[in-house]
Amino acid sequence: MTSDAYNDDLPVPAGANELPMPSRLALRNITKQYPGCLANDHISLDIEPGEIHALLGENGAGKSTLMKVIYGLVKPDIGTLYWRGRQLTIADPSHARSLGIGMVFQHFSLFETLTVTENIALALGTPAREMKALGERITDVSSKYGMALNPDRLVHTLSIGERQRVEIVRCLVQEIKLLILDEPTSVLTPQEVDTLFITLRQLAREGCSILFISHKLNEVKALCDNATVLRGGKVSGNCKPAEETPASMARLMVGDDTPISTEYAKAEGGEAFLEVMQLSKGTHDPFGTRLNNINLQVRSGEIVGVAGVAGNGQEELLAALSGEEPVKEAGAIQLQGVAIGSMGPADRRRLGVAFVPEERLGRGAVPNMSLHDNALLTGFLTGLVRNGMVVGAKVDAFAKQIIDRFKVKAAGTHSEARSLSGGNLQKFIIGREILQNPKLLIASHPTWGVDIGAAVAIHEAIIGLRDNGAAILVVSEDIDELFLISDRICALCDGELSALKATAETSIEQVGRWMAGDFDEQDDSLSTKRAAVTPIHAQGKADVQAENRVC
Amino acid sequence: MLKMERRQSSSAWMPYVSPLLAGVLTLISGAIVFSVLGQPPLYALKTFLITPVADSYGIAELCVKAGPILLCALGLSVAYRANVWNIGAEGQLLMGGLAGSALAVQFTDSDSVLLLPMVLICGMAAGLLWAGIAALLKTQFNTNEILTTIMLNYIAFNLLQYAVHGSLKDPHGFNFPESAMFADAARLPILWEETRVHLGIILALISSAGVWVLLSKSFMGYQIQVLGNDERAARMAGYKQKRLVWFALLLSGGLAGLAGVGEVAGPIGQLVPQISPGYGYAAIIVAFLGRLHPIGVVLASVLMALLYMGGEMVQIELNLPLALTGMFQGMLLFYLLACDMLIQYRLRWVSPNVGNLATASD
Numbered sequence: 001m002t003s004d005a006y007n008d009d010l011p012v013p014a015g016a017n018e019l020p021m022p023s024r025l026a027l028r029n030i031t032k033q034y035p036g037c038l039a040n041d042h043i044s045l046d047i048e049p050g051e052i053h054a055l056l057g058e059n060g061a062g063k064s065t066l067m068k069v070i071y072g073l074v075k076p077d078i079g080t081l082y083w084r085g086r087q088l089t090i091a092d093p094s095h096a097r098s099l100g101i102g103m104v105f106q107h108f109s110l111f112e113t114l115t116v117t118e119n120i121a122l123a124l125g126t127p128a129r130e131m132k133a134l135g136e137r138i139t140d141v142s143s144k145y146g147m148a149l150n151p152d153r154l155v156h157t158l159s160i161g162e163r164q165r166v167e168i169v170r171c172l173v174q175e176i177k178l179l180i181l182d183e184p185t186s187v188l189t190p191q192e193v194d195t196l197f198i199t200l201r202q203l204a205r206e207g208c209s210i211l212f213i214s215h216k217l218n219e220v221k222a223l224c225d226n227a228t229v230l231r232g233g234k235v236s237g238n239c240k241p242a243e244e245t246p247a248s249m250a251r252l253m254v255g256d257d258t259p260i261s262t263e264y265a266k267a268e269g270g271e272a273f274l275e276v277m278q279l280s281k282g283t284h285d286p287f288g289t290r291l292n293n294i295n296l297q298v299r300s301g302e303i304v305g306v307a308g309v310a311g312n313g314q315e316e317l318l319a320a321l322s323g324e325e326p327v328k329e330a331g332a333i334q335l336q337g338v339a340i341g342s343m344g345p346a347d348r349r350r351l352g353v354a355f356v357p358e359e360r361l362g363r364g365a366v367p368n369m370s371l372h373d374n375a376l377l378t379g380f381l382t383g384l385v386r387n388g389m390v391v392g393a394k395v396d397a398f399a400k401q402i403i404d405r406f407k408v409k410a411a412g413t414h415s416e417a418r419s420l421s422g423g424n425l426q427k428f429i430i431g432r433e434i435l436q437n438p439k440l441l442i443a444s445h446p447t448w449g450v451d452i453g454a455a456v457a458i459h460e461a462i463i464g465l466r467d468n469g470a471a472i473l474v475v476s477e478d479i480d481e482l483f484l485i486s487d488r489i490c491a492l493c494d495g496e497l498s499a500l501k502a503t504a505e506t507s508i509e510q511v512g513r514w515m516a517g518d519f520d521e522q523d524d525s526l527s528t529k530r531a532a533v534t535p536i537h538a539q540g541k542a543d544v545q546a547e548n549r550v551c
Numbered sequence: 552m553l554k555m556e557r558r559q560s561s562s563a564w565m566p567y568v569s570p571l572l573a574g575v576l577t578l579i580s581g582a583i584v585f586s587v588l589g590q591p592p593l594y595a596l597k598t599f600l601i602t603p604v605a606d607s608y609g610i611a612e613l614c615v616k617a618g619p620i621l622l623c624a625l626g627l628s629v630a631y632r633a634n635v636w637n638i639g640a641e642g643q644l645l646m647g648g649l650a651g652s653a654l655a656v657q658f659t660d661s662d663s664v665l666l667l668p669m670v671l672i673c674g675m676a677a678g679l680l681w682a683g684i685a686a687l688l689k690t691q692f693n694t695n696e697i698l699t700t701i702m703l704n705y706i707a708f709n710l711l712q713y714a715v716h717g718s719l720k721d722p723h724g725f726n727f728p729e730s731a732m733f734a735d736a737a738r739l740p741i742l743w744e745e746t747r748v749h750l751g752i753i754l755a756l757i758s759s760a761g762v763w764v765l766l767s768k769s770f771m772g773y774q775i776q777v778l779g780n781d782e783r784a785a786r787m788a789g790y791k792q793k794r795l796v797w798f799a800l801l802l803s804g805g806l807a808g809l810a811g812v813g814e815v816a817g818p819i820g821q822l823v824p825q826i827s828p829g830y831g832y833a834a835i836i837v838a839f840l841g842r843l844h845p846i847g848v849v850l851a852s853v854l855m856a857l858l859y860m861g862g863e864m865v866q867i868e869l870n871l872p873l874a875l876t877g878m879f880q881g882m883l884l885f886y887l888l889a890c891d892m893l894i895q896y897r898l899r900w901v902s903p904n905v906g907n908l909a910t911a912s913d
Contacts (some may be wrong), residue, residue, distance in 0.1 A: 344789050346790070362784065385770045388771060390773055
């Protein structure tokens with residue numbers, strides 16, 4: 001199959017073209033119908049050699065389906081695909097790879113217990129005797145494109161950013177002509193994003209086409225030559241991002257009817273409500289993160305944002321705060337002076353804590369249960385249960401109230417949770433927690449994978465709760481979101497928390513440094529320790545963790 | 552060609568149609584089996600399914616057999632809703648029968664009205680404790696309850712054999728492996744003269760109503776269903792998982808124990824080596840066939856009782872082996888699980904589509 005890729009390098013003979021000017025990739029009228037959902041509706045798209053092309057759109061707009069069509073994972077019902085001027089059907093991903101199409105998925109497909117070389121060899125089908133040559137090629141390619149990578153490292157010791165490099169290098173060691181990147185920046189710190197963009201621009205200069213799928217408009221504007229915007233499975237517009245503003249591109253994504261939020265007033269907050277003091281916690285998960293001396297304070301009437309790349313201790317911190325995994329020292333977590341560290345989730349709820357987990361389906365809501373039943377899931381403390389019996393009428397009224405107040409689009413309270421779109425279900429879950437009038441709301445990735453309209457509604461609801469005097473803690477990977485809604489901000493890295501600073505007094509660059517573990521302006525002891533650790537960090541996160549354990 | 556595709560949301564009516572469809576497929580397969588065995592299929596099916604209940608005696612026997620199956624299946628429905636896979640109803644039933652007998656044989660001359668309630672409570676407690684062993688192992692040591700409950704079934708069976716050949720054997724029983732006959736005060740009263748229908752069927756129906764209230768109306772039942780559907784949601788909401796597992800296992804154990812003591816204090820009247828023809832195992836099928844819902848379970852346990860009687864009838868009338876009962880039970884469960892696919896999936900006819908697979912090297 002690899003020889004095909006080289007054949008493909010030869011000039012296309014005259015007369016073989018079916019289009020007058022062969023694009024690298026041209027799609028015409030691609031249509032894909034899923035049961036109850038027209039995912040792609042006559043989509044046409046052209047990508048030229050060396051072009052960085054953005055595919056923009058909200059969740060459910062059809063981006064994923066379209067890239068799966070290009071990568072041979074999904075066969076379109078109608079429509080034609082021209083690869084370098086020739087019409088063909090891509091049979092499967094290995095066919096796509098042999099053509100020179102590479103794809104980096106949002107969720108990496110790497111074996112954590114294997115080395116970088118072994119992972120790439122698995123994807124390429126490299127025989128064992130050629131492993132050494134492959135290792136050298138990986139080193140060559142990664143240094144050529146400024147993505148330092150040691151081919152002999154085990155994948156589980158790599159940071160998320162490094163794992164993404166493995167995925168990209170896996171595409172680059174082949175003869176790559178089109179690289180598809182699905183939301184590549186969502187797992188990176190702002191500084192890592194800059195490095196990635198340098199690599200991508202270099203690739204494009206060498207003639208590789210790049211299809212960049214994202215909903216982060218600032219990044220699209222900074223990187224891409226052209227953009228195709230999808231809405232509801234259709235192309236809603238084409239533009240040159242450099243000539244647009246993020247707001248005008250957002251308008252193309254959501255249509256004219258949806259409000260797009262821009263700014264919210266910041267708040268000062270009153271007395272400290274939640275106090276986390278010297279919280280340290282081990283982990284059962286071999287790939288989990290140890291929490292190390294976390295100190296955090298959330299005041300009533302303010303929103304505190306916790307930034308950080310996933311896997312730096314967010315799950316462990318949230319589990320400790322929600323009570324799903326209580327901590328031994330009860331005093332490490334306090335609500336207005338009451339030690340709650342050893343309490344379970346229900347007891348903490350009784351004290352006014354509400355929790356919105358990261359996963360909507362399968363944690364925040366039971367997929368196969370109705371909205372009626374899902375309203376009861378955490379609402380059971382608000383008079384919906386009397387003498388151990390569920391008061392059905394009250395539960396129904398509560399579910400209806402959530403649906404009405406938060407404009408949840410659902411057929412009724414009997415609809416199964418899994419039948420709702422992500423945005424609507426998230427509005428339901430946030431609504432369920434907010435209508436219980438919590439004194440503290442802990443929300444994890446509240447707008448992850450949610451459409452812009454729903455995200456605005458959720459942000460407004462959270463701000464409204466804050467203005468009513470509740471303390472709010474938001475953990476998110478989306479740094480733009482945190483700057484939009486939080487009053488104070490900090491970042492998690494390797495299970496340690498940076499200082500907490502007013503959002504207005506910091507910058508994305510500074511928070512980006514915190515996310516990478518560069519905690520400036522800490523107290524002296526910490527900063528000297530960090531100074532010793534930082535140079536090692538450049539080699540890899542695992543080394544830092546080892547160092548921390550020694551300390 | 553037929554294609555299986557996932558439904559957008561679960562079918563509303565398929566959960567009810569699926570058991571009927573499974574029943575029809577079982578009948579068809581049964582007819583084929585009978586004709587292979589050299590019997591006229593329709594006559595054999597009639598002998599298997601209709602003749603047993605063609606008279607009032609048959610109806611009465613149906614109630615006698617459906618009672619213990621229903622009690623076991625009700626408890627299992629609650630456990631299965633919590634994702635607690637209690638396969639040990641048989642063992643819990645045997646322990647209930649054993650413990651109830653152990654008490655009853657101490658008072659073979661008593662006429663106290665307290666004796667029967669004490670015997671029943673003793674049997675329930677034994678089933679409950681037997682399931683409690685599995686609950687303890689699961690909650691403390693995270694053992695798999697499927698394995699522990701099955702193993703406890705064998706232990707219970709051998710304990711019963713030991714008792715009936717040893718300490719509980721009737722000293723005046725000519726060395727037969729049987730206990731002494733219970734006093735009348737320890738027996739469940741007969742409800743229908745001239746038949747064996749006893750109070751046990753009423754207890755089973757009351758239990759059905761109780762389980763319905765538990766599952767449909769109570770917060771405990773709601774929590775059990777959340778735990779079974781989505782353990783992470785239950786943890787997020789702060790439900791006490793271990794307590795729910797304990798509750799589900801103890802309830803199913805207690806009801807199975809009641810079924811067991813109901814057999815020895817009901818139709819049998821003494822402890823014998825065979826107090827159950829596999830009611831505890833049949834109840835697993837009944838629980839699923841009845842959609843883990845009390846009303847469905849009532850209907851399914853009547854059907855299961857009929858299969859037991861039909862097996863005996865074809866043995867008597869057509870000289871066919873009793874194993875046919877087990878085969879029909881197996882087919883029913885097999886077809887049910889297959890048809891249940893259609894709750895989440897649907898079949899769609901798609902015209903065979905030959906894609907024009909162009910290759911790269913043209």
